Amino acid sequence: MKYYGGIDLGGTNTKIGLLDTNANLIFSTSIKTEAIKGFEDTVDRICNAFKEEVRKNNINYDDIIAIGAGIPGPALDKRVCVGFANLPWPNDLKMADLIEEKLNKPCFIDNDVNVITLGENFAGAAKGYKDILCIAIGTGIGAGIISGGKIISGKKGAAGEIGHLVLVPNGMLCGCGHNGCFEAYASATGIERIANSELVVNRTSSLHELKKVRNIEAKDVFDAAKNGDILANQIVDKEADYLALGISHGLNLVNPSVVVLGGGVALAGDFLLDKVKKILPQYALSATLDGLEIKGATLGNDAGIYGAAYLAMTELGE
Amino acid sequence: MKYYGGIDLGGTNTKIGLLDTNANLIFSTSIKTEAIKGFEDTVDRICNAFKEEVRKNNINYDDIIAIGAGIPGPALDKRVCVGFANLPWPNDLKMADLIEEKLNKPCFIDNDVNVITLGENFAGAAKGYKDILCIAIGTGIGAGIISGGKIISGKKGAAGEIGHLVLVPNGMLCGCGHNGCFEAYASATGIERIANSELVVNRTSSLHELKKVRNIEAKDVFDAAKNGDILANQIVDKEADYLALGISHGLNLVNPSVVVLGGGVALAGDFLLDKVKKILPQYALSATLDGLEIKGATLGNDAGIYGAAYLAMTELGE
Structure with missing residues (x-):
C-alpha cells in the first residue's frame, strides 16, 4: 500500500495525518503550532511528530510517497508560502523545501481553503465532481475553486478570496481594511x-x-x-441574503457543479441552507443553477489532512 | 505550413478566416448570418464561403488541420451549443458535428467571449500570459477566464458571466430579468x-x-x-466605479496576471482606464493587484477569428 502524509498548519493547532490511496485515515494527531517560537521550530516539531506516529503505527517509511501541507495564506507553485496574515513568519517562506529536508519525501503546499476543497473532493461532499466551489464560513470567509479537476490558484496564489468581494460599497469595515466585504457581513464574526x-x-x-x-x-x-426570536430571524434572513449574493458571484464566474459550504456558520444546516437556496435565483443566472447541488461539508476538521494528502497524490499524478 | 480555420458566428454577421500556426491571418471574409433561414442554411453558407476562400487563396485543403468556431451562447464539451439567447435556433445544437460533416475537418466550438479571450491570448494583448481575465464591454458584458493556460468553462459552459454579477441588489432591471446586474449599469446600453x-x-x-x-x-x-461636460463626467465616474467593482470580483476570485478590456466601451481608452485603475484598490485585495496588468484588447473585430483558430490548435494539442 502507498501512503501520503497530510499536514494542516493552523494559527493555533497543526493537524498531522497519514492516508492511503483509498482515503483511509491511518492516523491523525495534533500539536500546538506555537508559531512565536519561529518557523524552524514549528517545522521541526511537525516533522518529528509525523515520524513518531509513523513508527508507532508500524508503517514502513519507504511506503510513504509524499507529503502535502495546507498553510494559512496564499501559496505559489505548490512550494512557497507567499505570506502569513496571522503568523509572525517571513514572507516567501520555502515551506516545501523545509519539510522535504526533514522528512526526505517530496512535499507540496497550498492555501488551507484550497486544501480543504481538495479534501472534500477526495473523500467528502464533493467526491466525484470536477467543477467545485467550496466556501468555508467561519471567523472569515474563504473559497477553494476546482475547475475541470484542477485547483484555480491564480498568479500569486490569491484566487478564491470570495470573502473579500465587496458586496456593500461603503459598508461595514472588514479586517482587510476595505469596506463592505462579504466576510464583514456573513462570517461568524460578521453575524456577531x-x-x-x-x-x-x-x-x-x-x-x-x-x-x-x-x-x-x-x-x-x-x-x-x-x-x-424575531430579531435573530431578521439577522439570519440577512445572512442568507448575503450568502446567496456572494455565492451567486462564484456561480456566475465559474459555473460549478457543486457548492460545498463548510466552517462554523454552515453548521446551522438546512435552517440556513434552505433560505439561501430560496434567494439564489434572484442573483444567479438560471443556467448556473441548472442541476447545481449545494451541500454541507462532511469532513469537518479532518478536511485539511485529507486534502493535504490528496494534494501530494494529485501533484504526483497518482 | 499547417492552417486552422476560424469562424466567428454573430447575430448579424459571421466572420470566417484562416490562420497559420504563427498567427498570420491568411484570409478573412464575412457573410450575413441570416439566422432566420435556419441553422442548416447558415452552416451551409459558412462552409461554402470557407471552401471558396481556401480555393481563391491557393491553399492546399490537406494542409488545413482543423476548424474552430465561436458561438453567441454557452457551449458544452467544445461541441454542443447549449442554447442561443438571440438566434431562433434549437437548444443543444451539435454545431461541431454539423461543421465537421460539411468541411471534413475536426471542429471545436466555444462561447464567443471565451474565443475572443483565446484570440487575445494567441496574438493580442494577453499573449504570453497563463492567467487571464478578458472582459468584453459592449451592448452587454461578458468575460472569458483562462487559468493556468486553460479556459474555465464550468459545468454547463456558463462560466465567465461577469456581466450578471448583481452589483446593486434591487437596482436597475437587466435584460436577464434580474435587477442590478453589472451589465445593466456598465455596458454601453447601461451608460445610454x-x-x-x-x-x-x-x-x-x-x-x-x-x-x-x-x-x-x-x-x-x-x-x-x-x-x-459635468453631467457626462459624473456618468463616466460612476461607470469607472462599476467597472472597478465588477473587475475586482474577478480579481479576488481568480487572481489573473492580466485583465484585457475589449468591446465598444473600452475604446474610451486611458480616459476611462486610468479612472478604473485609481478606484480598483478600494475593492480588490492588494495581493491581486500586485504586478497586475490592465490593457485594452488589440485584435478588435478579428479577435474571434484568431481565437477560434487557436481553439482548434489548442484542442488538438498543437
Missing part, C-alpha cells in the same frame, strides 16, 4: 458584530438577556432564530 | 440608459441639445466628458 450592534437598540429579543452576561456568538443567533 | 434618463431632469449638459435630435449613445457621453 451585527447582533451585538443591533442589541444596543433592540431590547425585546431573547438575546438581550444573554448579552448582559457575555458577547453574543453566531451560534446564539441561530439558536434564538430557531426558537422564533 | 443612465444618460438618457438623467437628461430628462438635467437641462444644462451639452448632451441635452443632442438628445433633442436622437438618443444619446455611450460614445456621446465619453466625448462630452472629455470636453468637460
Whole structure:
C-alpha cells in the first residue's frame, strides 16, 4: 500500500495525518503550532511528530510517497508560502523545501481553503465532481475553486478570496481594511458584530438577556432564530441574503457543479441552507443553477489532512 | 505550413478566416448570418464561403488541420451549443458535428467571449500570459477566464458571466430579468440608459441639445466628458466605479496576471482606464493587484477569428 502524509498548519493547532490511496485515515494527531517560537521550530516539531506516529503505527517509511501541507495564506507553485496574515513568519517562506529536508519525501503546499476543497473532493461532499466551489464560513470567509479537476490558484496564489468581494460599497469595515466585504457581513464574526450592534437598540429579543452576561456568538443567533426570536430571524434572513449574493458571484464566474459550504456558520444546516437556496435565483443566472447541488461539508476538521494528502497524490499524478 | 480555420458566428454577421500556426491571418471574409433561414442554411453558407476562400487563396485543403468556431451562447464539451439567447435556433445544437460533416475537418466550438479571450491570448494583448481575465464591454458584458493556460468553462459552459454579477441588489432591471446586474449599469446600453434618463431632469449638459435630435449613445457621453461636460463626467465616474467593482470580483476570485478590456466601451481608452485603475484598490485585495496588468484588447473585430483558430490548435494539442 502507498501512503501520503497530510499536514494542516493552523494559527493555533497543526493537524498531522497519514492516508492511503483509498482515503483511509491511518492516523491523525495534533500539536500546538506555537508559531512565536519561529518557523524552524514549528517545522521541526511537525516533522518529528509525523515520524513518531509513523513508527508507532508500524508503517514502513519507504511506503510513504509524499507529503502535502495546507498553510494559512496564499501559496505559489505548490512550494512557497507567499505570506502569513496571522503568523509572525517571513514572507516567501520555502515551506516545501523545509519539510522535504526533514522528512526526505517530496512535499507540496497550498492555501488551507484550497486544501480543504481538495479534501472534500477526495473523500467528502464533493467526491466525484470536477467543477467545485467550496466556501468555508467561519471567523472569515474563504473559497477553494476546482475547475475541470484542477485547483484555480491564480498568479500569486490569491484566487478564491470570495470573502473579500465587496458586496456593500461603503459598508461595514472588514479586517482587510476595505469596506463592505462579504466576510464583514456573513462570517461568524460578521453575524456577531451585527447582533451585538443591533442589541444596543433592540431590547425585546431573547438575546438581550444573554448579552448582559457575555458577547453574543453566531451560534446564539441561530439558536434564538430557531426558537422564533424575531430579531435573530431578521439577522439570519440577512445572512442568507448575503450568502446567496456572494455565492451567486462564484456561480456566475465559474459555473460549478457543486457548492460545498463548510466552517462554523454552515453548521446551522438546512435552517440556513434552505433560505439561501430560496434567494439564489434572484442573483444567479438560471443556467448556473441548472442541476447545481449545494451541500454541507462532511469532513469537518479532518478536511485539511485529507486534502493535504490528496494534494501530494494529485501533484504526483497518482 | 499547417492552417486552422476560424469562424466567428454573430447575430448579424459571421466572420470566417484562416490562420497559420504563427498567427498570420491568411484570409478573412464575412457573410450575413441570416439566422432566420435556419441553422442548416447558415452552416451551409459558412462552409461554402470557407471552401471558396481556401480555393481563391491557393491553399492546399490537406494542409488545413482543423476548424474552430465561436458561438453567441454557452457551449458544452467544445461541441454542443447549449442554447442561443438571440438566434431562433434549437437548444443543444451539435454545431461541431454539423461543421465537421460539411468541411471534413475536426471542429471545436466555444462561447464567443471565451474565443475572443483565446484570440487575445494567441496574438493580442494577453499573449504570453497563463492567467487571464478578458472582459468584453459592449451592448452587454461578458468575460472569458483562462487559468493556468486553460479556459474555465464550468459545468454547463456558463462560466465567465461577469456581466450578471448583481452589483446593486434591487437596482436597475437587466435584460436577464434580474435587477442590478453589472451589465445593466456598465455596458454601453447601461451608460445610454443612465444618460438618457438623467437628461430628462438635467437641462444644462451639452448632451441635452443632442438628445433633442436622437438618443444619446455611450460614445456621446465619453466625448462630452472629455470636453468637460459635468453631467457626462459624473456618468463616466460612476461607470469607472462599476467597472472597478465588477473587475475586482474577478480579481479576488481568480487572481489573473492580466485583465484585457475589449468591446465598444473600452475604446474610451486611458480616459476611462486610468479612472478604473485609481478606484480598483478600494475593492480588490492588494495581493491581486500586485504586478497586475490592465490593457485594452488589440485584435478588435478579428479577435474571434484568431481565437477560434487557436481553439482548434489548442484542442488538438498543437
